[in-house]
Amino acid sequence: MTLVSHLRGGRAGLAHPRLSAGGRFKPERFKLGRFNLSGFRPGRMGPVGRSLLHLGCLSLLGFGLGGCMGDMPRPMGGLDRQLEQAGSSSAPALAGRWLALIAGRGGRDQVLLVDVERGLPVPLPGLNRPDAQPLSVAVNRDGNRLVVVRQRDGQTELVLYRRELMALESIAMQPPGVPRRVSLRGDGHELAVEVSRGGLWQIDLIAIP
Amino acid sequence: MGLTGCGSWSWGRRSAGPAGFGQDNRQDPALSGNGRLLASIVERSGRDTVILQEQPSGRLLPLGPLQRQQPHRSPSLSWNGRYLAVIVQQGARRLTVIEDRSNGQLHRLPLPADSEPQRLSLAPDGRRLAIEVVRGGRSLVQMFDLSDLLEADLPGGLPTSGGGLVDGDAAPGQR
Numbered sequence: 001m002t003l004v005s006h007l008r009g010g011r012a013g014l015a016h017p018r019l020s021a022g023g024r025f026k027p028e029r030f031k032l033g034r035f036n037l038s039g040f041r042p043g044r045m046g047p048v049g050r051s052l053l054h055l056g057c058l059s060l061l062g063f064g065l066g067g068c069m070g071d072m073p074r075p076m077g078g079l080d081r082q083l084e085q086a087g088s089s090s091a092p093a094l095a096g097r098w099l100a101l102i103a104g105r106g107g108r109d110q111v112l113l114v115d116v117e118r119g120l121p122v123p124l125p126g127l128n129r130p131d132a133q134p135l136s137v138a139v140n141r142d143g144n145r146l147v148v149v150r151q152r153d154g155q156t157e158l159v160l161y162r163r164e165l166m167a168l169e170s171i172a173m174q175p176p177g178v179p180r181r182v183s184l185r186g187d188g189h190e191l192a193v194e195v196s197r198g199g200l201w202q203i204d205l206i207a208i209p
Numbered sequence: 210m211g212l213t214g215c216g217s218w219s220w221g222r223r224s225a226g227p228a229g230f231g232q233d234n235r236q237d238p239a240l241s242g243n244g245r246l247l248a249s250i251v252e253r254s255g256r257d258t259v260i261l262q263e264q265p266s267g268r269l270l271p272l273g274p275l276q277r278q279q280p281h282r283s284p285s286l287s288w289n290g291r292y293l294a295v296i297v298q299q300g301a302r303r304l305t306v307i308e309d310r311s312n313g314q315l316h317r318l319p320l321p322a323d324s325e326p327q328r329l330s331l332a333p334d335g336r337r338l339a340i341e342v343v344r345g346g347r348s349l350v351q352m353f354d355l356s357d358l359l360e361a362d363l364p365g366g367l368p369t370s371g372g373g374l375v376d377g378d379a380a381p382g383q384r
Contacts, residue, residue: 072318072319073318073338073353073354073355073358074353074354074355074357075351075352075353075354076337076352076353076354079352080349080351080352083349083350083351083352084349088347088348088349089341089348089349089350090327090328090341090348090350091328091341092328092329092330092339092340092341092350093330093339094330094331094332094333094337094338094339095242095332095333096332096333099339099350099352101339101350103350116337116352141242141333174222180236181236181237181238182238183238183239183240184240185240185242185243185244186242186243186244186288186333186364187244189244190240190244191240192238192239192240192247193238194235194236194237194238200233200234201234201235201236202224202234202235203224203235203236203238203247203249204222204223204224205222205223205224205247205264205265206221206222207221207222
């Protein structure tokens with residue numbers, strides 16, 4: 001199931017054309033010296049392309065960003081293309097092999113959990129609902145616990161989703177406050193959440209059994 | 210511990226502890242994978258600045274080159290806190306940087322000129338980075354493979370005290 005079909009309610013089990021038979025990405029990349037340039041195909045890069053590449057390197061040096069001798073992150077092209085096709089996406093959270101994020105089309109957002117190594121979303125039954133707007137999400141290392149800040153019925157709430165149990169539980173703010181951004185420890189047994197109280201933003205740490 | 214009705218929990222809770230800045234706002238929490246460190250953003254001299262605290266003591270830990278280039282936003286930590294990724298301001302542009310606290314090295318990660326970073330998340334092992342960018346008025350999450358740039362920071366690794374020192378004496382039981 002691709003991200004796009006997932007967002008459209010597609011059926012699981014569809015093969016993705018950009019995955020190899022082993023289920024792993026085959027990113028298109030071209031090594032020039034120590035630099036990996038995703039998307040470049042050396043056989044198709046003529047003199048104009050090479051000139052543009054050199055100009056780009058000089059421009060980066062001119063802006064003092066470390067230029068071509070600096071650190072160049074290598075884009076994960078296959079997954080990026082899927083995310084781009086899925087519409088808007090925001091609030092990423094990585095842990096283990098998992099990427100949790102908020103994605104959507106036409107103003108209807110939902111939480112997605114993507115297995116980065118396979119490039120596939122996994123189902124989250126019972127988490128997303130049409131009357132809820134997710135604002136922030138975090139996932140633990142094994143992908144079984146997600147914490148989500150979301151707006152529903154005019155209220156902002158923090159919830160814990162246990163994927164193995166398909167169970168959703170509310171976590172109350174005590175003292176009362178309005179949660180915003182959330183972070184989860186690797187084992188999923190503690191979270192840190194930004195809370196608005198009395199005109200101040202504070203950070204609460206909450207242990208989760 | 211248990212349910213307190215309507216699915217609401219009464220689990221252990223505590224404040225993140227004083228950051229030495231009185232009743233200032235504290236935002237953007239980020240726990241290290243092992244939970245031993247908490248990064249957050251506070252206002253210092255009128256500028257949003259990332260701070261790093263040991264948990265549960267709340268002790269502030271030193272940062273290297275990241276102490277400059279404010280305002281900071283969206284910090285993210287690796288498993289043992291060896292790496293701290295954050296969005297900084299460089300002139301008119303926002304830039305994603307990662308400080309290696311074991312040696313004080315700052316990795317600058319340039320993005321295409323039409324992509325402005327908004328939020329980021331560093332994988333706890335330091336091998337991947339997800340960045341939310343705004344491009345053409347649209348929010349997009351982009352993934353980057355950092356395995357050629359950073360050593361992995363795995364569970365069981367040594368905690369890092371900052372300033373290029375590996376803190377072999379800290380946090381018994383964390384190794």
